[in-house]
Amino acid sequence: xxxxxxxxxxxxxxxxxxxxxxxxxxxxxxxxxxxxxxxxxxxxxxxxxxxxxxxxxxxxxxxxxxxxxxxxxxxxxxxxxxxxxxxxxxxxxxxxxxxxxxxxxxxxxxxxxxxxxxxxxxxxxxxxxxxxxxxxxxxxxxxxxxxxxxxxxxxxxxxxxxxxxxxxxxxxxxxxxxxxxxxxxxxxxxxxxxxxxxxxxxxxxxxxxxxxxxxxxxxxxxxxxxxxxxxxxxxxxxxxxxxxxxxxxxxxxxxxxxxxxxxxxxxxxxxxxx
Amino acid sequence: xxxxxxxxxxxxxxxxxxxxxxxxxxxxxxxxxxxxxxxxxxxxxxxxxxxxxxxxxxxxxxxxxxxxxxxxxxxxxxxxxxxxxxxxxxxxxxxxxxxxxxxxxxxxxxxxxxxxxxxxxxxxxxxxxxxxxxxxxxxxxxxxxxxxxxxxxxxxxxxxxxxxxxxxxxxxxxxxxxxxxxxxxxxxxxxxxxxxxxxxxxxxxxxxxxxxxxxxxxxxxxxxxxxxxxxxxxxxxxxxxxxxxxxxxxxxxxxxxxxxxxxxxxxxxxxxxxxxxxxxxxxxxxxx
Numbered sequence: 001x002x003x004x005x006x007x008x009x010x011x012x013x014x015x016x017x018x019x020x021x022x023x024x025x026x027x028x029x030x031x032x033x034x035x036x037x038x039x040x041x042x043x044x045x046x047x048x049x050x051x052x053x054x055x056x057x058x059x060x061x062x063x064x065x066x067x068x069x070x071x072x073x074x075x076x077x078x079x080x081x082x083x084x085x086x087x088x089x090x091x092x093x094x095x096x097x098x099x100x101x102x103x104x105x106x107x108x109x110x111x112x113x114x115x116x117x118x119x120x121x122x123x124x125x126x127x128x129x130x131x132x133x134x135x136x137x138x139x140x141x142x143x144x145x146x147x148x149x150x151x152x153x154x155x156x157x158x159x160x161x162x163x164x165x166x167x168x169x170x171x172x173x174x175x176x177x178x179x180x181x182x183x184x185x186x187x188x189x190x191x192x193x194x195x196x197x198x199x200x201x202x203x204x205x206x207x208x209x210x211x212x213x214x215x216x217x218x219x220x221x222x223x224x225x226x227x228x229x230x231x232x233x234x235x236x237x238x239x240x241x242x243x244x245x246x247x248x249x250x251x252x253x254x255x256x257x258x259x260x261x262x263x264x265x266x267x268x269x270x271x272x273x274x
Numbered sequence: 275x276x277x278x279x280x281x282x283x284x285x286x287x288x289x290x291x292x293x294x295x296x297x298x299x300x301x302x303x304x305x306x307x308x309x310x311x312x313x314x315x316x317x318x319x320x321x322x323x324x325x326x327x328x329x330x331x332x333x334x335x336x337x338x339x340x341x342x343x344x345x346x347x348x349x350x351x352x353x354x355x356x357x358x359x360x361x362x363x364x365x366x367x368x369x370x371x372x373x374x375x376x377x378x379x380x381x382x383x384x385x386x387x388x389x390x391x392x393x394x395x396x397x398x399x400x401x402x403x404x405x406x407x408x409x410x411x412x413x414x415x416x417x418x419x420x421x422x423x424x425x426x427x428x429x430x431x432x433x434x435x436x437x438x439x440x441x442x443x444x445x446x447x448x449x450x451x452x453x454x455x456x457x458x459x460x461x462x463x464x465x466x467x468x469x470x471x472x473x474x475x476x477x478x479x480x481x482x483x484x485x486x487x488x489x490x491x492x493x494x495x496x497x498x499x500x501x502x503x504x505x506x507x508x509x510x511x512x513x514x515x516x517x518x519x520x521x522x523x524x525x526x527x528x529x530x531x532x533x534x535x536x537x538x539x540x541x542x543x544x545x546x547x548x549x550x551x552x553x554x555x556x557x558x559x560x561x562x
Contacts, residue, residue, distance in 0.1 A: 015367050016380045023383040023442065026390075029409055030398050044407040045416065091291035100284050106292070113299060115495040115547055119520045120540040123527050124305035125298075147299045150291060179283055210393040210502040211520075215528060225393040229506055232397075239401050246394040257389030264385060265446040269488040 027250075034244035041240040056244035066245050069227035073249075076138050076223065077206035080145040084202050085195060087146075088153030093183045095154065096161035097169065110151040121147060122215050129216055136218045144212050149202040156201070156267060160194030161187055197263045200256045207253055224249050303544070306537045314534035329538035339539060341514070342522040343546075349429075349518065350497040353436040357493070358486075360437065361444025366474075368445070369452045381449075384442035395435050396506025403431050425515030428508050432516050435503055440496075444489050451482040487558045491551070498547055519543055 033041055035052035060066040095103065125144055126135075134140045164187050172182050188195070213223035222230075228245045231238060257264060310330065313323045333339050364384070368377050390398075403410050403421040411417045421427045455478050463477045501520040504510065510517035510525065517525070523543065527536030 009372065012367060012370060012373060013376065015363075016373065016376050019364055019367075019380050020383045022438070023386050026395075026398050026402065026438070027386060029402055030394075033401055042407050045412045046407050046409050087291040087294055090287040094284055094287035098279050098284050098287070100281075106288075110295075112548070112551060113295065115491075115498075115551055116299075117499040117520055117540070117543055117547065119499075119501065119523045119527075120306060120544050121299065121302045123523070123533055123537050123540055124302035124309060126528075127309070127533065128302065128305060143298050146294060150295055154291065179279060179287070183287075204389070208391040208393070208502075210391075210505070211524070214505075215524075225391060225502070228393060228397060232400075232506070237400075242397055243401060246391075246397050249391050250389075250394055253389050253391060254386065257385050258382065261382065261385045264388065265443065265450060268388075268443065269447060269485065269492065 030243050030250070031247055034240060034247045036240050038238060038240055041243075056238075056240040057248075060241045060244045060248075064227075064231075064241070066224065066227055066248065069222050069224045070248060072138065072217075072221055073207055073224040076141045076145070076221070077203050079138070080142045080149055080206050081199050081202040083142060084146055084149040084153045085199055088150050088198070089157055089188065089191075089195065090183065092154050092157035093161055093179075093187065095158045097166075097179075097187075110154055113147055113151045116147075118148075118211050122211060125212075126215050135216060136220045136222075138221045140216050141206075141209075141212055141221060141223070144216070145202075145206045145209065148205055152201050152205070152267070153195075153198040156198035157191060157194045160191040164190050197260050197267060200260045201267050204253050204256055207249075306540055309533055310537035310541050312534050314532070314537070316531035316533055325534075329535050330542070332535060333538045333542055338514070339522065339542075342517050342519045345516070346497060346500070346518045349432065349436065349500070350494060353433050353440070353497075354490075354493050356433070356437045357441045357444045358489070360441045361448055361489075364441070364445035365448035365452055368449050381446070384446060387439045387442050390439065392439075392502035393506045395439055396503040396508075399431060399435050399503075399507040422508060423512055425512055428512060428516050432504060432507065435507070436497075436500075439503075440493065447485040447489055448482055451485040452478060454481045487554075490558075491554050494550060494554075495547065498543065498550075 032052075034056050035054070036047070036050055037053055037055065040047055040050045094100075095107065121144065125140075129135050129137075129140050168186050169182050172186050177185070208225065209223070210225040210229065213226035214229065217223065217226060224245065228242060228249065231242045231245065260267070311324060311326060313321065313325050313328075315321070368381060400422065402408050405411065405418065405420045405422070408421070410421070411419055419427060421431050460473065460477055463473050467473065497518075499520060500518050501524065504516055504518055504521060505524075508516045510521040514522075519539075520543075523536050523539045526539060527533050530536075
């Protein structure tokens with residue numbers, strides 16, 4: 001092996017460096033732009049060396065209300081994740097452990113939820129929310145986010161449950177345990193990695209969402225991405241501030257994504273290859 | 275006996291999930307279907323009126339709708355092959371032995387684009403592709419290209435970000451496939467032939483197929499859904515040059531206020547999505 005790889009080694013190093021540069025450079029540019037004053041941010045040609053300032057962050061967070069929209073995003077993402085797990089785990093348990101008619105159809109129905117364009121749901125959901133007086137409320141986003149989070153949780157956790165030996169259930173049942181006890185006391189602790197990963201996914205998808213945030217909120221429940229977009233009105237765009245807000249939105253997602261990077265691809269392709 | 279439990283138990287476990295998904299997922303769909311059969315304008319709610327299939331007729335004969343649809347599939351047809359080619363190259367490089375540390379770093383940096391909030395990608399695009407102070411023009415040796423204001427350039431820019439964001443995903447999926455190839459088989463094949471292409475085609479490809487199918491299905495679905503990145507980058511402009519199907523429906527429904535027409539467009543998009551999903555399932559799940 002060692003002899004064969006001698007020549008292409010340099011080629012490999014260059015290619016790998018190139019891959020990293022292309023992936024990382026936009027982040028570098030986002031963060032450095034967020035540290036530029038308004039004047040430096042609009043400098044032409046762009047400046048690579050400048051005196052960094054945290055002014056954009058201070059203004060965005062405390063004067064423009066980005067802090068509150070981040071809090072809204074956090075509340076909404078956590079609530080919808082918790083709700084998706086509470087509803088999804090028992091459903092996943094049933095799909096993994098019980099036999100019943102229509103199980104396969106149900107499974108496919110969960111998959112198709114990932115393919116439907118959100119705009120199809122956004123139109124009627126807006127009208128329904130308006131009629132019920134639910135526009136600009138956190139709960140509205142929490143509920144609509146279930147449409148893409150519940151399927152994710154169900155797929156990943158079902159997969160986990162299937163990997164747990166059935167003998168454990170049998171033994172517990174001989175002891176007289178109910179199915180609910182079997183799920184919570186025996187299977188769930190073993191399925192925790194799946195629950196954790198699916199929670200991270202649900203959180204990331206909710207945190208990143210823009211369209212429903214734009215359509216279903218105005219000010220009270222406005223999410224951080226919708227806030228970032230609202231900076232884009234007018235002519236003299238505050239690019240430094242927009243990039244500061246963007247950085248604040250992306251950082252938590254990146255941390256979670258790197259934590260779950262091993263499962264990331266599996267989680268995203270799940271349902272498509274099943 | 276395994277798995278035989280009472281109906282009540284089954285319903286107790288799965289019922290809440292099914293009912294809530296039906297409420298937030300299916301009920302709005304039915305409402306959209308109802309709306310699509312009416313004249314339903316947000317600014318003239320007193321005049322809501324049943325008009326049968328008239329909205330559908332308007333949509334189906336509307337050139338602009340089909341142009342948006344065509345644009346959406348054109349994006350898929352240009353961006354997806356690029357993602358597959360680059361993704362394959364990256365996967366093959368990462369699959370080669372040696373340089374462990376560098377490869378781990380490269381794999382971690384591949385996670386970044388996938389994890390970036392779509393809306394932020396669009397905002398970032400506005401900054402980096404700006405004609406005057408954008409870093410892209412600077413990196414191109416002080417070029418003076420109007421990326422955002424020119425229809426063709428704007429489309430190219432969208433392709434660039436779509437490829438940037440999703441090539442890593444393709445690469446990681448294919449890499450996962452490559453690692454499934456049994457080491458001995460690959461080694462044996464390499465002793466037989468010097469051609470990397472032969473090894474790829476006859477030894478590795480069978481292991482890559484499920485991943486490729488997944489990529490194809492997901493990228494098609496995601497392109498039909500595409501909204502956030504384009505909305506923050508170009509808002510569909512200039513003109514209608516980057517108005518993809520989701521953006522068009524949003525414009526008709528929320529800026530033109532014609533919810534009846536937008537719903538008809540949405541239902542047609544839904545039907546196209548379901549038909550495509552069925553075709554994919556029929557074609558691929560027999561083969562793979």
